[in-house]
Amino acid sequence: MKDYDDTTAFLGQWGPFQQIVFFLLCASIFPNGFGAFSLVYLTDIPSHHCLVPEVNLTQDWQEGIIPVKVCEIIHSRCSRYRLDVVRNLSAQGYIPGRDVNLTDLEQEDCVDGWSYSTDIYQSTIVSEFDLVCGEQWKQPFTSTVYFLGVLVGSFLSGQLSDRFGRKPVLFATVAVQTFFTFVEIFSPSWTVFSILLFISGLGQISNYVSAFVLGTEILTGNVRVLFSSMGVCLAFAFGYMMLPLFAYFLRDWRSLLLALSVPGLLYFPLWWFVPESPRWLLSQGRVEEAETIVRDAAKRNQVEAPEVIFDNYNEHFNIFSLLRTRNIRNTTVILCMVWFSLSAGYFGLSLNTSRLHANPYISCFISAAVEVPAYISSWLALRYLPRRLSVICILLLGGVSLYLIQLVPQNLSVALEMLGKFAITTGTALLFAYTAELYPTVLRNTATGTCTTVSRIGSCISPFLLQLSVYSEYLPYIILGTLAVVSSFASLFLPESFGQPLPQTIQQMHQRER
Numbered sequence: 001m002k003d004y005d006d007t008t009a010f011l012g013q014w015g016p017f018q019q020i021v022f023f024l025l026c027a028s029i030f031p032n033g034f035g036a037f038s039l040v041y042l043t044d045i046p047s048h049h050c051l052v053p054e055v056n057l058t059q060d061w062q063e064g065i066i067p068v069k070v071c072e073i074i075h076s077r078c079s080r081y082r083l084d085v086v087r088n089l090s091a092q093g094y095i096p097g098r099d100v101n102l103t104d105l106e107q108e109d110c111v112d113g114w115s116y117s118t119d120i121y122q123s124t125i126v127s128e129f130d131l132v133c134g135e136q137w138k139q140p141f142t143s144t145v146y147f148l149g150v151l152v153g154s155f156l157s158g159q160l161s162d163r164f165g166r167k168p169v170l171f172a173t174v175a176v177q178t179f180f181t182f183v184e185i186f187s188p189s190w191t192v193f194s195i196l197l198f199i200s201g202l203g204q205i206s207n208y209v210s211a212f213v214l215g216t217e218i219l220t221g222n223v224r225v226l227f228s229s230m231g232v233c234l235a236f237a238f239g240y241m242m243l244p245l246f247a248y249f250l251r252d253w254r255s256l257l258l259a260l261s262v263p264g265l266l267y268f269p270l271w272w273f274v275p276e277s278p279r280w281l282l283s284q285g286r287v288e289e290a291e292t293i294v295r296d297a298a299k300r301n302q303v304e305a306p307e308v309i310f311d312n313y314n315e316h317f318n319i320f321s322l323l324r325t326r327n328i329r330n331t332t333v334i335l336c337m338v339w340f341s342l343s344a345g346y347f348g349l350s351l352n353t354s355r356l357h358a359n360p361y362i363s364c365f366i367s368a369a370v371e372v373p374a375y376i377s378s379w380l381a382l383r384y385l386p387r388r389l390s391v392i393c394i395l396l397l398g399g400v401s402l403y404l405i406q407l408v409p410q411n412l413s414v415a416l417e418m419l420g421k422f423a424i425t426t427g428t429a430l431l432f433a434y435t436a437e438l439y440p441t442v443l444r445n446t447a448t449g450t451c452t453t454v455s456r457i458g459s460c461i462s463p464f465l466l467q468l469s470v471y472s473e474y475l476p477y478i479i480l481g482t483l484a485v486v487s488s489f490a491s492l493f494l495p496e497s498f499g500q501p502l503p504q505t506i507q508q509m510h511q512r513e514r
């Protein structure tokens with residue numbers, strides 16, 4: 001079979017057809033940016049303490065009924081002095097701290113619920129469903145539920161996309177994400193919210209991967225490199241940067257979800273403008289459909305197509321083909337390991353934005369803004385440097401940066417954390433393009449979906465990984481740094497794809513030089 005890039009070279013690289021595909025697919029990525037990290041605001045824990053019902057208490061006892069943790073100089077969040085005892089003391093005119101030693105009073109749980117601060121948020125799901133104290137484990141678990149949905153969606157969509165096409169899976173997953181994000185607004189309980197969140201997660205990264213692979217297969221040459229690095233990645237970053245703006249003006253969690261779901265409706269008309277991947281159609285033996293798309297592209301680009309464009313070709317594979325031979329199996333295992341490390345680091349650092357600045361909106365924006373130079377760096381690396389060398393160096397940079405956090409003053413630790421975020425974000429963008437270049441068309445979406453599925457295990461554990469800071473402030477950074485360094489050494493055994501055309505067949509993949 002002739003190389004696809006050579007066969008379609010008559011189209012050029014940057015005509016009206018390629019421009020439409022480039023910008024529309026990048027636009028479809030935009031909602032993924034603010035959807036992926038909306039949990040930063042949806043699950044944030046407002047300041048809170050036990051609710052004290054309206055009872056006849058003096059002002060001194062109203063202020064003194066909540067115990068103060070002396071070592072931290074903050075009010076207790078999960079207990080109060082027994083209300084019946086305080087009521088009796090108040091009625092007798094005793095003043096807390098002067099007539100009564102508060103440490104001698106018996107305490108009780110927040111039996112009447114909690115009072116939440118509205119200084120930052122009007123409401124979050126934490127204040128809505130009381131995910132505090134004994135129920136606080138549900139707060140990080142909510143993020144894990146979401147990433148489990150992303151994991152399952154990545155696994156299924158990759159195979160579905162290689163079986164039924166890139167385009168239908170792209171729009172189906174956009175529909176799933178949009179509809180269930182909207183339905184979450186009406187959740188009557190945390191359980192229902194978690195179920196709906198899981199389902200919306202099925203579409204979150206799945207449509208990103210489908211759009212990424214579709215653009216990678218349609219576009220060629222330097223335009224493909226630009227799309228797979230700066231194109232989709234900057235679209236994601238700009239969406240991410242818009243999230244704190246949405247959250248700042250919409251401080252109620254239901255209003256925020258409504259605003260995040262509406263943009264998805266704008267993408268359904270794109271069905272009539274975004275074509276299916278001719279490469280995928282050829283892999284399925286649907287030569288006439290592939291030629292129709294390419295001839296239409298030639299008409300839009302005002303060039304003449306040859307009388308016969310493609311030879312007939314048909315070959316079917318499934319997920320087990322990733323383990324069929326030793327070379328493919330080794331490549332798949334190493335890539336899965338690197339994907340896992342990068343995903344754990346990326347989401348761990350992204351969800352840990354609260355320590356960057358006291359204002360959560362500024363924190364989120366800083367974390368998002370760091371991604372812009374990271375994606376520009378990934379584009380430059382993809383354009384001029386070997387893939388394997390780029391991945392190894394960027395993983396080492398990220399790992400060393402995270403290791404050094406424990407050795408520097410507080411003001412420098414934030415800078416090192418952002419350097420680590422920069423490196424890991426760059427590595428993630430590189431790995432998307434690298435993975436797509438290593439696998440043939442018949443396996444490309446399955447392979448990318450499988451790798452992102454494994455990576456979601458890393459994102460699932462990242463909320464709980466951050467909780468390890470209660471044992472040691474730097475333990476999460478040490479773990480993430482170790483994963484990055486180990487993955488950099490494993491990447492030494494990956495094949496190189498720099499300067500080579502996308503493989504169409506398994507045989508072409510085997511010809512890669514190691």
